[in-house]
Amino acid sequence: MINIVMFMLLLIVIIPFGIAILRVFTKENFLNPLEQSFLGFGLGAGVLALLILTIGLLGFLYKNLIVGLLCILFLVLLKSIGKYARNMFLWIKDIKFKELLHAEKLLILFLIFMCAFSLIGALAPLLGTDSASYHMQDPKLFIEQHKISHIPYTRESLWPFLVQMLFTLGLMLKGPVLAKLFNFGFGFFAAIGIYCLSRRHLSRLTSLIAISIFVSVPAIFTSINYAYTDLGVIFYVLAAFYSFFRYLESKKLNWFYISAIFCGFLLGIKVTSATVPALIVAFFVFDYVSNKKIDKKIFFAPLAFALISFGVCGVWYIRSWIILGNPIFPFAGYIFGGNGYLEEFLRYHTTSGMGIGITQYLTAPWFITFYPDMFGGESIGIAFLIFLPLIIFIRKPKPFISYLIFAVMMLYTSWFIVYQYTRFLYPAIALMCILVAYIYMNICKKDKIIFRIATLVMILIFSYSVMLIIYHNADAVPVALGLETEDDYLKSHERSYKMAEYINNNLDINAKIFVLEDPHLFYINRYAANAFCFKMDTKSYKFANNPKEFTKYIRSKGFNYILHQKDLTPGRSGVSYSTPEEVFGKRNVELIKEIDFSYKDEKFKYQLWSI
Numbered sequence: 001m002i003n004i005v006m007f008m009l010l011l012i013v014i015i016p017f018g019i020a021i022l023r024v025f026t027k028e029n030f031l032n033p034l035e036q037s038f039l040g041f042g043l044g045a046g047v048l049a050l051l052i053l054t055i056g057l058l059g060f061l062y063k064n065l066i067v068g069l070l071c072i073l074f075l076v077l078l079k080s081i082g083k084y085a086r087n088m089f090l091w092i093k094d095i096k097f098k099e100l101l102h103a104e105k106l107l108i109l110f111l112i113f114m115c116a117f118s119l120i121g122a123l124a125p126l127l128g129t130d131s132a133s134y135h136m137q138d139p140k141l142f143i144e145q146h147k148i149s150h151i152p153y154t155r156e157s158l159w160p161f162l163v164q165m166l167f168t169l170g171l172m173l174k175g176p177v178l179a180k181l182f183n184f185g186f187g188f189f190a191a192i193g194i195y196c197l198s199r200r201h202l203s204r205l206t207s208l209i210a211i212s213i214f215v216s217v218p219a220i221f222t223s224i225n226y227a228y229t230d231l232g233v234i235f236y237v238l239a240a241f242y243s244f245f246r247y248l249e250s251k252k253l254n255w256f257y258i259s260a261i262f263c264g265f266l267l268g269i270k271v272t273s274a275t276v277p278a279l280i281v282a283f284f285v286f287d288y289v290s291n292k293k294i295d296k297k298i299f300f301a302p303l304a305f306a307l308i309s310f311g312v313c314g315v316w317y318i319r320s321w322i323i324l325g326n327p328i329f330p331f332a333g334y335i336f337g338g339n340g341y342l343e344e345f346l347r348y349h350t351t352s353g354m355g356i357g358i359t360q361y362l363t364a365p366w367f368i369t370f371y372p373d374m375f376g377g378e379s380i381g382i383a384f385l386i387f388l389p390l391i392i393f394i395r396k397p398k399p400f401i402s403y404l405i406f407a408v409m410m411l412y413t414s415w416f417i418v419y420q421y422t423r424f425l426y427p428a429i430a431l432m433c434i435l436v437a438y439i440y441m442n443i444c445k446k447d448k449i450i451f452r453i454a455t456l457v458m459i460l461i462f463s464y465s466v467m468l469i470i471y472h473n474a475d476a477v478p479v480a481l482g483l484e485t486e487d488d489y490l491k492s493h494e495r496s497y498k499m500a501e502y503i504n505n506n507l508d509i510n511a512k513i514f515v516l517e518d519p520h521l522f523y524i525n526r527y528a529a530n531a532f533c534f535k536m537d538t539k540s541y542k543f544a545n546n547p548k549e550f551t552k553y554i555r556s557k558g559f560n561y562i563l564h565q566k567d568l569t570p571g572r573s574g575v576s577y578s579t580p581e582e583v584f585g586k587r588n589v590e591l592i593k594e595i596d597f598s599y600k601d602e603k604f605k606y607q608l609w610s611i
Helices: 002-025 033-057 063-076 078-094 102-122 129-135 137-145 162-173 176-199 204-216 218-223 230-250 253-267 271-290 297-324 358-370 383-393 399-418 422-442 448-480 486-493 497-506 531-538 547-556 580-584
Strands: 512-516 527-530 561-567 590-599 602-610
Touching: 002 033, 002 063, 002 078, 002 176, 002 253, 033 063, 033 078, 033 162, 033 176, 033 230, 033 253, 033 297, 063 078, 063 162, 102 176, 102 204, 102 218, 102 448, 129 137, 129 162, 137 162, 162 176, 176 204, 176 218, 176 230, 176 422, 204 218, 204 422, 204 448, 218 230, 218 422, 218 448, 230 253, 230 271, 230 399, 230 422, 253 271, 253 297, 271 297, 271 399, 271 422, 358 383, 358 399, 383 422, 383 448, 399 422, 448 486, 486 497, 497 590, 497 602, 512 531, 527 531, 547 580, 561 580
Parallel strands: 512 527, 512 561
Antiparallel strands: 561 602, 590 602
């Protein structure tokens, strides 16, 4: 409960802070409190993250300083906070719930239920490979050293870390659960963003259906349980498009530039999102040309857009370029003078998906729906495959729908070419939710029988999502409600926790651990380095066939322990590529501790060795 209270207090500062920033760019007063909350959260969270970064880069990452900053913001914004709370109360009070359609009431109840159960998952202790390996691990190290800097033997510590700055804030103020609630917050406000974007062009019922489809996507509501950044990407994609469509309505360039700010925040999370600002600039030029306007704005406005976006996100790429000689390290080292990992170790695009080709391009939606394991394992549900093909029956669509269709096509194409992993398709999925709702209300509704069938399909999809979210989050209910300790929960759910507990209780504080195979480092409170990153950074893979020399090299770096994980899950044999005895030689290592872990169908064996 304390985590929820603290997160609400942070929102009380973040949203009015963002609204105050919004007022710098636009003095318009016709944003309703829901729209203000959506945009305010995005601007407030983004600027706060950059403030945390600035403080960390200066080496002043101390809890008391951060708390003091938040208190100052609260006092400065006190009047704005009161005004925001009053406007929100009056807006909610003016909603005539009795006049809502029966379908709208049912959808609102569905949304409340999905939100509540998603919150339960968010309140559970930290789990997940990416979460425990760097999304939370690197912020933990930043806090320990009171500064944000490059962490040796990591790929990611110089990546765009906008969302991780908020994780750093949550970790510093309370712990992993508060940090995770920022991921929940991005998901929650992304849903609001879908409603705000849709509602300006479509009916209230259509907009509620769009949100309901979004929260019913298994990949979306399961990702809320982890400390991931993908929901942050979705949020800023929606905020960028919302602001751009406001520009199209008003023709006021300040909205175009607000969209540029959101694109900057977006690129401060993932460089693979660059398709979005490119699309928005292309849409801007198209709108100008289609209105037969050719003047200096068609050149200078996109240039200003690019400069604003880079001004917001540039620090992440400039740091990496200065420190490592590559703005997108460890990728594309062949472009940046060899500063990066060898291409043979970076074939991420071959680890998932179905390859590149016309046939694959056309059939990927089918395979990602029914064979999600090919694309990373996250399920997007069946609604898109059922309803989106009906898009061919749309006649003379609204410009808003035409823009969405083209945006989805381009985002899908970019995903298909760059990296066929489900999480990288999330921006397109968010916009697809609006298209599905539009098709349901405007195409299916034209025929009574088809509409009844479509309604039944929607009911079945939403019902299945209810059962699925209960299945996924039922285990988290006791710990979320305080009926189970975090320690007990982690022992039964996090595969690395028992070994981490042993290490923390038994190894000397100065111990250095060389970690083979398993990147889950968050719960280990000793110096630990991932073997893959170590080998890439030091180019010690040259010792691959010389265990004796590699052992000598590792010892010279101060490592005295090896942590090894064996994946014994049925059907996943061969996941562990090497053992300490193979890497270092049998005579150079000694087994100290062995711990087994099993959860549902997963089985792992952890081994701690001395060198």
